[in-house]
């Protein structure tokens with residue numbers, strides 16, 4: 001275990017398998033290996049972006065780190081405290097420091113609760129503040145996310161998507177957490193609104209010394225937000241490094257495909273789109289050896305048999321690929 005003051009969260013061999021039931025007796029026939037052995041360190045005050053195609057396990061990692069879903073195996077250590085064997089009371093205490101903002105602001109806020117109650121709820125659960133004190137804190141917090149006092153007495157449906165996401169952010173920061181999982185927080189929003197929310201998140205990060213795990217499939221957003229990037233494929237991290245290294249020297253063939261697919265804003269510039277060939281394999285039955293070998297142009301015999309582990313390329317840049325020496329130039 002790394003005991004380093006720069007480390008906020010340490011994730012060791014994390015696994016989350018979901019049972020798949022089928023047949024008339026709904027027996028468990030197989031397991032979706034949503035997260036399949038992830039080791040990751042999240043440093044204090046960084047924004048670590050987690051990217052990958054739909055279904056690769058990004059949300060599951062986020063939820064499992066917070067123990068909103070119990071891991072199947074492995075452990076999560078937050079500021080030196082192991083969440084995995086914490087008691088209910090300890091977990092409750094640790095949760096104050098860790099929050100989440102979900103992708104869809106239309107479904108993540110309780111439709112029949114007033115904004116003051118939605119945003120004030122964590123204070124009600126975790127503190128002994130009086131209702132007047134809670135109201136004051138809610139007002140202050142709403143102001144810090146660009147909303148006003150009058151908004152406290154409205155319901156979620158009276159707000160736009162961007163405003164709803166501000167409400168969700170207010171609820172996430174009201175307990176002054178250290179860590180927030182941002183699960184595609186702007187992907188349901190218009191581009192102009194998206195930029196404002198991203199700016200707000202960056203400002204709050206500075207003001208409150210926050211650490212973010214920023215889940216997204218949008219590499220333009222990664223470029224704007226992230227310090228480091230972890231690339232995920234079928235439940236595993238395949239490449240990890242500083243954003244600049246990942247963008248200037250993408251090394252895993254999967255990362256290269258993702259980067260090649262970033263849209264270019266110039267309509268006259270036609271970029272050749274390289275998409276990974278073939279279908280995304282079944283996460284309940286991932287390919288043997290390297291999980292990407294079925295879609296990879298660099299695949300050799302070894303890739304079909306031996307699972308690659310993350311290897312250090314240079315500095316903080318890691319990749320899980322048998323062919324990285326040929327690719328990395």
Ligand SMILES: Nc1ncnc2c1ncn2[C@@H]1O[C@H](COP(=O)(O)OP(=O)(O)OP(=O)(O)O)[C@@H](O)[C@H]1O
Nearest residue numbers: 018032034053054055056057058059060061217283
């Ligand atoms: N509660 C659940 N029960 C069963 N399977 C699940 C459950 N949650 C997720 N899965 C499966 O686990 C895999 C990973 O899902 P996850 O939601 O973590 O992916 P994701 O990377 O967040 O995708 P997206 O980009 O679409 O949000 C998928 O195959 C999904 O179908």
Ligand SMILES: [Mg+2]
Nearest residue numbers: 058059060183
């Ligand atoms: Mg998701």
